[in-house]
Amino acid sequence: MPEASAERVSGRRGGPRDADADEGREPNDRASTRMRGEPLLDHMELQIEAVRQRRTWGRLVSIVTRSLRLAWSADRGLFLVTAAIQLVAAALVAVQVLAVKWVLDALLGIQSGGSVSAAVGPVLLLAGTMAVSSVSSAVLPQLQRLQGEVVARRTRSDILRVASQVDLLAFETPSFYDRLQRVQLNAVTRPLSVCQGLVGLIGSIVGSVGLAVVIASIHPVLLPLLLLSGVPVQLASRRSSRLEFAFAVDQVPRLRLREYLMGVQVGRTEANEVRAYGIAEELHHRFDQVYGDYVDALRRHVRRKSLLSLVSSVVSSIVLAGTLIIVVWLVSVGKVGLAEAGAALVAVRLLAGQLTTIASSSQLVFESGLFLDDLDHFLALAVQPAAEDRVVVDGPFQTLRIEDVGFVYPGSRQPALSGVSLEIKQGDVVALVGENGSGKSTLAKVVAGLYPATSGRVVRDEVDLRDLDRASMLTQTAVIFQDFLRYQLPAGDNIALGRADEPATDERIMAAAATVGVDEALRRLPDGLATILSKSFVGGQELSLGQWQRVALARALYRDAPFVILDEPSASLDPRAEHELFVSLRSMLRGRTALYISHRMSTVREADRIVVLHEGRVVESGSHEELIELGGRYAELFRLQASAFIEPTRG
């Protein structure tokens, strides 16, 4: 498919350019700028798959059963009613032709002196079938709209389930975002398309057989000609569905960039900087350009598809016209009567329509098959339920050992961690310090079990993290990320989500808030804990960054896990608050074990042990006094930060 690959290349050109991820960026943006070769591979595979797709019976059956099952389980009643209406409407087509013939017969009879009453039956029949088919075509779209939403709801929740379960590393690869977008945009509606296509297909086959019988009874020579007229449409539809899938796959990266550029311009958080730097116009320009590229591609796509259907329709029409000429000839030589000829004209017209429906319905079914496979592949990304032999964490936390751990981000050449070894015992407060990019946050995620170590292992209470039951392990750990989330939900929920599996009480929430000194601020909110923490909802309020950070801390404490990881929890606090936080940390932790990450040496001197990370390696480790004594990296950074009154930037 050469034209598809040419578009693919230009599609990539529309992608994000800057390959250097830096600290402040959104993680998803960062991920999409890395691993440049990888989405191409994904694309190529999909294209090849699309070309290879065979229209076999087995495949048809599997697509159809999958889709029917989904539509059926989403809403049985709706499914039955829609299918029944479609089938009845289809069956009425042949009846209509017969009615036309009987009406014409009766009319010719009246002309040659017969009784008018003979026409009443046929006329009523014709009127009745016409009424039923127009009612069904009025009702059907509404029912289908409803059915579409019911089925989409089902598919969407499957997609959400997978997106929230999938390995965290997936979010580091652009192809994951491409897939996610593709299934969200295209796959959601496909099961329904298959059902509609199928009913359309069955209906039009029923209709065509009826019409074929009627036509063959008028004159046998007409039938093969009519069937011939369906061939070009069938061929074209097949090519058309491949074009459609290829187009959808190609355009996803471009559409994602478009969505991103749109989001940056309308987002609340982004609004400040976009204004302050006066870059709205520049961003708008880029948005416009990407959108323009998409429209251009769509234009080419539409042109190609139109040309395809134009050619096939012209060929079909020529064959049809030939058939009509033959009807005229048959009448002129007296082989066919007038009423039959009239009915034949109607039948030819209707049959052409039915054949087109057969083509488009089968196209819809097979085309959807490509998207459904895509959806299946996506759904298969979900983590398998924990195997039986997984060790469930329940006893009290005792030790955590990091043994020679290395970690490489997907698509990176430089390891973010190498040969890191460390032991944390129950009740320890271990501080992890190091400059920006030294690997602190990465280590936090490996220790939390969110990233699997590329080499080495993390052992918790003598069990390898990989052998632990994931869910139970996560409930035993509380993490505050450097880029923690600010939920646009009520203030109370922002804390209670630390432990969503238990019913929340205001007392517990306020207790956690009080431990980190944010209780007063929450009490002052107009609706207290019920106040939504976002200005984008009515009655919502915004907190300061420092207050948000305390809320995140409260959430971690609310989780009540024996092991706590705090990644730069004080970065947004003022120096006094930061000092107070660390001093009160031990009482806050109440015997819990903590890994406390900071790039500010001054805050961690009271830790049981300080571990210095540099370029992904542990370079020093010991108490504050020992490390100062050592006179190495820690001592140097400590003096530097203590003497200089310049605040180092966030790490």
Ligand SMILES: Nc1ncnc2c1ncn2[C@@H]1O[C@H](COP(=O)(O)OP(=O)(O)O)[C@@H](O)[C@H]1O
């Ligand atoms: N998502 C990512 N993909 C690839 N590389 C990353 C990613 N996040 C961080 N890195 C790289 O890994 C190294 C360690 O980063 P990080 O753990 O965030 O450092 P720190 O928290 O100490 O500032 C840095 O070189 C950084 O550029």
Ligand SMILES: [Mg+2]
């Ligand atoms: Mg960090």
